[in-house]
Amino acid sequence: MALASVGAVVLDCPDPVALAHFYAALIGGTVEQQEDWVDLKGGAGAPLAFQAAPGFVPPKWPSADASQQFHLDLTVEDLDAAEREVLALGATVLEADDRERTFRVYADPAGHPFCLCAC
Template identity: 50%
Template sequence: MIGRLFSLVIDCPDTSALAGFYEELLGLSRVEDGPDYVVSENAAGTERLTFQRVGDFQPPRWRDPARPARAHLDVQVDDLDVAEPLVLALGATLLEGSDKPIGYRVYADPVGHPFCLVTPESVVLGG
């Protein structure tokens, strides 16, 4: 091993707003709040997201090769039908083409980054 993951950095136009979305979604707490970045992590300090302000941010467009997503998060939940209205209430959008497949659904966060809600079964099956 050369190193270990320290943080996933997510570009966005408003660091505080996007950090708040993921703090609610993942149960993270804000540990740093700078003018151009916010850092949020879980209570154990083992999961960490950093939100970096980018002034000319252009969100990815789902299934558009001209503006592809470079990475996305898979968020494991017990029940998609219970979790979906909660993430939608936080500001997520169900992406077209997701068509509610069994085991996972694809959403966009409030600034357009895709993420998936996945069930334990889909993780086991490689979904």
């Protein structure tokens, strides 16, 4: 028997509402705001939440002295189409494009790394 289960993956950021809307457009779900905390309910995959972090400094990728700590792998059917959409939503490319790989690396608008992965 497990001691605990994952309630949510929580991302610190300067603007929780804006980042929640970015991920809602990417994976679906409804944004629910409570003070400095925002939940993304009903999206695909593990629940996400966002909390205000005054003085937030985004991770640098890849970097040993300002490491990313973790990242999200998001599965998509069409990497090219998904890339166009995440860039239009405000993501930035973190790694030079390699069309031979089955994943691509980006940063969300707050600077958190995430990968789009072919299913």
